[in-house]
Amino acid sequence: MTGERRGARPTRHVVVMGVSGAGKTTVARGISAASGLTFAEADEFHSPENVARMRSGVPLDDTTRWPWLRDIAAWIAERGAEGRSTVLACSALKRSYRDVLRQGPLRVDFVHLDGPAEVIRARLARRQGHYMPASLLESQLATLEPAAPDESVLVLDVSLAPEALVAAAVKGLGLPGPVPVGEHQDGAS
Template sequence: MTGERRTRHVVVMGVSGAGKTTVARGIGAATGLTFAEADEFHSTENVERMRSGVPLDDTMRWPWLRDIAAWMADRAAEGRSTVLACSALKRSYRDVLRQGPPSVDFVHLDGSAEVIRARLALRTGHYMPASLLESQIATLEPPEPDESVLVLDVALAPDDLVAAALDGLGLPATAATRR
């Protein structure tokens, strides 16, 4: 026993517009897990590339993913649990994220492209244009049976997705958020 407190680390994953940030923030608010938005870890070059409608290639993603994994590992070392909104579209990306803290659970917000397209059409102020949705769908590698991934339907309301994630992952809500 190292004396380290056991921590939980959850990555809410899916294509752009699936509701990752909303659900991850909801999980954080309900549980007290430290929230982070993976988009904030992108380099200026990556953001500008996406803003101009050009998808990132793996070479541009590896440093970003390693930074996110390191952030989770640092929080684990501090004894803090985390919840992160991150696309994590490929198995290899999820494998990099798993190299950070002792364990990572994934919540995959999955569903029809039509539902996601409709959400993207309503979104404002985000650098990721709706035109990149097709490239994200093409890149997405659905989780394999050996991965710890809870799959939820994006058609559910955000509060229902948060509740399903809490239940599916066995995450207790803090006393302040219980009704």
């Protein structure tokens, strides 16, 4: 069993990972626009309690992240069963978190936006209208477990421009090229 629709083109599933402010949302949206993968924002899967916790400056922990990660894994599996390819912006800071996202029958590829903390700190200081306080960056950096070699994660430098990051991700993962207007590339009708 592959979890794919019988006879359907295999779907692709991409998670753009990294600490808060690394540019995950920006790059995942760009990949979606370039390759036609269905975009989702992992922040939107957090419970109100998790959001309130972060908003008040308290980092999440394993206990508060497990249900969130399981919900995201389920979302990927459901879209795959529909024949839809996906791209998520999701911190996925620890290997054990990435393993939850990989646990289903579908292959999930990760892109890690990595780079100097000062670049990310400056972005968070400028970002407006987000519940995540910049003060939580230190905890995110402390929690981050960069991918082990056997995880085969594509690592890209956050300092690059968004367009360059999207192009590198599309090329590095062998995703479909720009989608002609009115056409889907994810096999969905």
